[in-house]
Every structure is written in C-alpha cells, then in structure tokens.
Amino acid sequence: MLWYQKIPVWFQKMFPGKTWRKETDQRKVYLTFDDGPHPEITDWVMNELEKYSMKGTFFCVGDNARKFPAVIEKVKMKGHALGNHTMHHLKGWNTPFETYLKDVETCSMYVESKLFRPPYGRISRRQSKAIEKNYEIIMWNLLSCDFDQKLNRQKALEGLMKNTTNGSIIVFHDSEKAEQNLKFLLPPYLEFLNQNGYTCNTLFS
Numbered sequence: 001m002l003w004y005q006k007i008p009v010w011f012q013k014m015f016p017g018k019t020w021r022k023e024t025d026q027r028k029v030y031l032t033f034d035d036g037p038h039p040e041i042t043d044w045v046m047n048e049l050e051k052y053s054m055k056g057t058f059f060c061v062g063d064n065a066r067k068f069p070a071v072i073e074k075v076k077m078k079g080h081a082l083g084n085h086t087m088h089h090l091k092g093w094n095t096p097f098e099t100y101l102k103d104v105e106t107c108s109m110y111v112e113s114k115l116f117r118p119p120y121g122r123i124s125r126r127q128s129k130a131i132e133k134n135y136e137i138i139m140w141n142l143l144s145c146d147f148d149q150k151l152n153r154q155k156a157l158e159g160l161m162k163n164t165t166n167g168s169i170i171v172f173h174d175s176e177k178a179e180q181n182l183k184f185l186l187p188p189y190l191e192f193l194n195q196n197g198y199t200c201n202t203l204f205s
C-alpha cells in the first residue's frame with residue numbers, strides 16, 4: 001500500500017495509463033471498497049451508502065467472491081459496481097508475469113468487471129500493460145488508511161474531509177482487518193459528503 005493519505009500529483013504522473021481520479025468539475029466523488037466481499041461488513045457498507053442513495057465500487061478478491069456469491073449478487077442488485085482485485089490478493093512486484101495474469105483471469109470467473117485494481121497498488125509495468133488491454137486500472141488519490149491498526153482515527157477523518165475534491169477516488173476496505181476503523185470513519189464521512197453536496201456514483205457512471 002502507498003503510505004500517503006493524499007497521493008501527490010507528481011506521483012500519479014509517474015504511472016500513466018492508470019486512473020487516479022476522474023476529471024470532472026462537478027461535485028462527484030467515487031467511493032471504493034477493497035478486499036471483500038464479506039457477508040457482514042459488505043452488507044453494513046451497503047446499508048450506510050443506501051442512507052444517502054450513494055453507490056460504490058467494490059474491488060473484490062476472487063477467492064472471497066467464490067466463498068460468498070450471494071454477497072456479490074446483492075452488490076449488483078443494489079446498483080453498485082464490482083472490480084477485479086485478483087483471485088488471491090497478489091503483490092504484483094513479487095509475482096511472475098504469467099502467474100499474476102492468470103490470477104486476474106481466475107478472479108474474473110467470480111467477479112465480472114472491466115475495472116481492475118492491483119492489490120497494495122503494486123504492479124509492474126509489464127503486468128500493467130497487459131491488463132490495460134482488457135481493464136481500466138483504477139488507483140486512487142485519497143486513502144482512508146482504515147487498514148492501519150495504529151490509525152489516529154480522528155486525524156484520518158479530518159484528512160479525508162480536507163482533501164476531498166471533485167473527482168476524488170477514495171479507498172476503504174470491507175475487510176475484518178479494517179472493520180473497526182471503517183465503522184468509525186465511514187458514517188461521518190458520508191454525512192460530510194452529503195452536507196457538502198457531493199454525489200457518489202460507481203466508477204462506471
């Protein structure tokens with residue numbers, strides 16, 4: 001994972017061909033949730049989003065999608081979008097080219113999507129070039145840092161609010177590891193977005 005809450009623009013420019021934010025002058029942001037689906041946590045996220053009629057994009061680990069197909073169906077039924085996050089949450093830099101591509105392909109059997117996000121944000125140029133042929137690679141420009149077990153939650157929340165801009169792509173995790181932080185951060189952040197006139201759509205819209 002890249003340990004910046006806000007990804008600097010110079011850094012984004014080092015990796016062309018990937019989507020870090022959406023170019024828009026409208027008050028729109030894109031909420032993304034990685035590492036699910038999880039039978040309780042993903043459901044909790046969808047309920048929170050529903051309170052404000054917001055939609056999100058769920059980058060699912062194929063192996064979790066295989067275990068919890070009913071959650072995948074519910075995500076689709078509720079009008080959210082799915083994204084491929086590899087079958088086994090592989091680190092691109094440490095994984096041979098063919099193995100990585102095959103893992104992405106296996107995930108696609110359980111998660112139907114034209115969106116891909118590399119786990120940990122780590123992907124080699126060669127892997128990335130091959131995947132770009134079939135997917136839009138979605139990175140992010142704002143991290144909730146909910147995966148951080150030592151997170152200063154109040155500071156993280158303030159950072160999210162301060163750095164939200166039109167077109168921001170924000171990362172949360174619907175995973176057990178992130179659950180406590182997620183449950184602290186998401187409700188007030190959604191309230192903030194709503195109060196400030198932001199709409200949240202899937203990355204397909």
Ligand SMILES: [Zn+2]
Pocket residue numbers: 034035085089119120
């Ligand atoms: Zn992940």
